[in-house]
Amino acid sequence: MLKCSGKCEVLAEDAKQKIREIIESFKDVKDPLIEILHKVQDYYGFLPYNVQAFIADEMNIPLSDIYGVVTFYARFTTEPVGKNRISVCLGTACYVKSSQALYDALKQKLKLTDDCMVTPDKKFSLDSARCVGACGLAPVIMINNDVYGKVTPAMLDDILAKYE
Amino acid sequence: MEKYTVEDLKNIKAQDEHLLTPDKDKKEYRILVCNGTGCTSSKSPLILKKFEEEIEKRGLTNVQVVKTGCFGLCALGPIVIVYPEGAFYSEFNIDNVERVIDEHIVGGNVCKDLLYGETIDGDNVKPFADTTFYGKQKRVVLRDCGVINPEKISEYILRDGYTALARCITNMKPEEVIDAIKDSGLRGRGGAGFPTFRKWEMVRAAVGDQKYVACNADEGDPGAFMDRSVLEGNPHCIIEAMAIAGYAVGANKGYVYIRAEYPIAVKRLQIAIEQAKEHGLLGDNILGTNFSFDLEIRLGAGAFVCGEETALMNSIAGLRGEPNVKPPFPANKGIFGCPTSLNNVETYANIPQIILNGADWFKSMGTEKSPGTKVFAVTGKINHVGLVEVPMGTTLREIIYDICGGIPNNKKFKAAQTGGPSGGCIPEEYLDLPIDFDTLSSIGCMMGSGGLIVMDETTCMVDMAKFFLEFTVDESCGKCVPCRIGNKRMLEILTKFTQGKATEEDIEKLDELAHFIGDASLCGLGKCAPNPVLSTLKSFRNEYENHIKGICDAKVCKALKKYQINKDVCKGCSSCARSCPVGCISGEIKSPFEIDSTKCIKCGTCFDKCKFGAIEII
Numbered sequence: 135m136l137k138c139s140g141k142c143e144v145l146a147e148d149a150k151q152k153i154r155e156i157i158e159s160f161k162d163v164k165d166p167l168i169e170i171l172h173k174v175q176d177y178y179g180f181l182p183y184n185v186q187a188f189i190a191d192e193m194n195i196p197l198s199d200i201y202g203v204v205t206f207y208a209r210f211t212t213e214p215v216g217k218n219r220i221s222v223c224l225g226t227a228c229y230v231k232s233s234q235a236l237y238d239a240l241k242q243k244l245k246l247t248d249d250c251m252v253t254p255d256k257k258f259s260l261d262s263a264r265c266v267g268a269c270g271l272a273p274v275i276m277i278n279n280d281v282y283g284k285v286t287p288a289m290l291d292d293i294l295a296k297y298e
Numbered sequence: 299m300e301k302y303t304v305e306d307l308k309n310i311k312a313q314d315e316h317l318l319t320p321d322k323d324k325k326e327y328r329i330l331v332c333n334g335t336g337c338t339s340s341k342s343p344l345i346l347k348k349f350e351e352e353i354e355k356r357g358l359t360n361v362q363v364v365k366t367g368c369f370g371l372c373a374l375g376p377i378v379i380v381y382p383e384g385a386f387y388s389e390f391n392i393d394n395v396e397r398v399i400d401e402h403i404v405g406g407n408v409c410k411d412l413l414y415g416e417t418i419d420g421d422n423v424k425p426f427a428d429t430t431f432y433g434k435q436k437r438v439v440l441r442d443c444g445v446i447n448p449e450k451i452s453e454y455i456l457r458d459g460y461t462a463l464a465r466c467i468t469n470m471k472p473e474e475v476i477d478a479i480k481d482s483g484l485r486g487r488g489g490a491g492f493p494t495f496r497k498w499e500m501v502r503a504a505v506g507d508q509k510y511v512a513c514n515a516d517e518g519d520p521g522a523f524m525d526r527s528v529l530e531g532n533p534h535c536i537i538e539a540m541a542i543a544g545y546a547v548g549a550n551k552g553y554v555y556i557r558a559e560y561p562i563a564v565k566r567l568q569i570a571i572e573q574a575k576e577h578g579l580l581g582d583n584i585l586g587t588n589f590s591f592d593l594e595i596r597l598g599a600g601a602f603v604c605g606e607e608t609a610l611m612n613s614i615a616g617l618r619g620e621p622n623v624k625p626p627f628p629a630n631k632g633i634f635g636c637p638t639s640l641n642n643v644e645t646y647a648n649i650p651q652i653i654l655n656g657a658d659w660f661k662s663m664g665t666e667k668s669p670g671t672k673v674f675a676v677t678g679k680i681n682h683v684g685l686v687e688v689p690m691g692t693t694l695r696e697i698i699y700d701i702c703g704g705i706p707n708n709k710k711f712k713a714a715q716t717g718g719p720s721g722g723c724i725p726e727e728y729l730d731l732p733i734d735f736d737t738l739s740s741i742g743c744m745m746g747s748g749g750l751i752v753m754d755e756t757t758c759m760v761d762m763a764k765f766f767l768e769f770t771v772d773e774s775c776g777k778c779v780p781c782r783i784g785n786k787r788m789l790e791i792l793t794k795f796t797q798g799k800a801t802e803e804d805i806e807k808l809d810e811l812a813h814f815i816g817d818a819s820l821c822g823l824g825k826c827a828p829n830p831v832l833s834t835l836k837s838f839r840n841e842y843e844n845h846i847k848g849i850c851d852a853k854v855c856k857a858l859k860k861y862q863i864n865k866d867v868c869k870g871c872s873s874c875a876r877s878c879p880v881g882c883i884s885g886e887i888k889s890p891f892e893i894d895s896t897k898c899i900k901c902g903t904c905f906d907k908c909k910f911g912a913i914e915i916i
Contacts, residue, residue: 209600227751238901
């Protein structure tokens with residue numbers, strides 16, 4: 135069963151207003167659901183149940199369809215992410231340069247488990263990226279929008295310290 | 299905003315063409331700063347800004363500072379090129395901006411110590427086009443990448459931009475455009491090599507009032523980034539090509555489906571579309587003719603299967619990106635159920651030049667059945683990681699050893715992987731095989747989008763096959779059983795190999811399953827998913843057999859390796875113990891240290907840290 139938070143919380147009025155505006159801005163576009171979900175996630179950070187339900191009502195689309203789309207695409211998340219989002223690239227170019235070791239070391243350092251990839255203080259979350267297209271700098275990790283290239287496990291402490 | 303006519307395009311070119319070729323005697327300079335994704339990660343936008351500020355501060359006129367797309371040699375970024383000399387500054391440090399302006403721009407002397415080593419020839423500066431990396435390349439698709447500012451339509455026009463479109467819609471019938479592409483023999487660069495003209499012809503002949511053209515920019519293969527570079531370096535050529543395709547097939551609307559993971563490419567394409575609309579190169583009555591064409595961007599959301607054409611079209615319609623059974627083919631029933639012609643970015647990038655230079659010119663490059671060039675993103679264990687465009691039929695040896703400078707640390711070549719998770723690996727015996735669509739499929743590989751990942755003796759082929767299968771299992775949409783369940787089972791068997799728990803029987807099982815999945819899956823993703831397994835089984839069967847015996851030749855598979863400290867070599871400096879993320883190394887300073895193998899996570903940090911080579915992998 136996939137997790138989906140936000141089932142019980144009521145969506146704040148200002149969030150509703152903002153989401154309405156996003157939907158309104160696509161009124162001339164044919165079948166814009168995915169574009170709208172991108173914009174809403176950019177604004178809200180993630181797509182919990184209550185946000186999906188609100189979009190369903192506003193757009194007059196069954197919630198099941200929206201849930202189907204949200205859970206199909208890797209970029210949409212129904213769970214909150216940490217303040218600093220760490221993505222280790224596990225694309226092929228990075229993988230052959232041992233990026234898996236970086237992922238394992240980060241998981242160990244931040245004491246994360248497969249069930250919970252966010253630190254208790256919500257400061258960091260860890261995930262893997264398919265390919266950020268900076269293959270020339272492999273192996274690469276990305277923290278928020280900063281790309282770090284040619285990373286070794288030994289460099290991780292110094293990099294993480296910048297976000298403490 | 300002024301709408302261009304065909305005359306305007308000619309006038310702009312005639313008036314401003316000199317901007318591209320600065321004249322040293324007039325103290326004219328053109329400074330190109332790479333702002334592709336690779337160089338942007340190493341802070342090249344700051345270098346660009348600093349150049350602009352310093353040039354303005356000094357009140358220098360006749361100096362252009364130009365933001366460009368990728369130059370291709372990503373391993374040596376950030377890169378700055380200064381014309382007229384063509385001085386190629388690599389691994390450029392922002393602190394050197396003022397020095398380059400003072401010595402080179404103002405003083406007229408190239409800062410030789412900052413140049414890419416290969417461009418220095420005694421006292422002279424060699425044009426970078428003559429270096430081994432660029433010398434053997436033939437840039438058609440990447441012709442304008444790293445040459446023009448992708449955010450200025452005028453620069454594209456100086457390079458004959460939109461003249462191919464003008465020629466098509468003013469002088470040619472749609473059928474003639476299709477014939478021109480047919481004569482050129484252009485085949486789709488997205489992977490399978492399907493003749494481009496045939497798709498166009500089918501859509502042209504299809505019944506329907508509304509038709510669409512679409513561009514597949516969902517470059518999902520990890521390690522492939524040529525489409526991204528084209529969109530970042532020259533987005534206008536895709537707009538022009540799609541308009542030409544629209545004219546040829548009878549469509550008035552196009553969609554570009556692009557990965558959300560490529561923010562820079564999306565932004566530049568958006569800017570380019572806006573500019574094209576402002577100048578009447580998109581929209582109603584293009585260049586004053588009866589032809590109207592509009593373009594819209596649709597973002598992907600991180601699903602590899604959306605590179606498959608029917609899945610892509612479902613995703614454009616805002617649905618789950620699951621593939622459909624074919625037929626009906628997209629040429630009859632595509633986006634929103636209308637006839638649709640879908641081509642890949644690199645395919646489109648060839649179109650304007652085929653129209654301008656003719657089919658014979660195009661056929662003069664490449665092989666008989668695969669004319670033209672192919673862009674490869676060469677990554678992995680290779681000295682010059684980057685984008686390389688070569689004529690079809692170039693051998694792997696030329697690409698890897700001549701152009702890309704071979705494998706670092708004199709390691710031995712083991713295999714090259716093409717076609718990403720859908721492709722196969724090419725072992726050493728085929729290094730001299732001329733690469734084109736047909737030769738690759740004859741050895742069980744595929745061209746794919748052009749990712750070329752080089753692996754050396756330190757890569758474990760079983761682990762690699764497992765890596766690709768993890769990818770496809772993760773990305774399988776789940777619609778059909780062979781792909782959803784079969785690949786999962788195959789992954790479990792491969793995991794047994796990497797843990798040293800496999801038996802002889804498992805090799806046969808893998809082989810059998812692989813064939814079933816390939817035959818029975820619904821779409822290309824499932825059909826090609828077993829390729830990495832089949833090709834490694836064929837060329838590196840001995841590695842599978844060794845894993846059964848508990849040996850990983852490349853010392854990659856964690857369960858089969860162990861780190862230990864050679865007591866005779868260890869100096870007791872404690873550097874390994876201090877860097878160990880789990881604190882499993884202990885000992886007294888100046889006497890040999892020891893690794894507690896029960897706690898060791900085998901991350902290899904100690905191995906990298908030790909200056910004396912005392913850490914051994916067994």
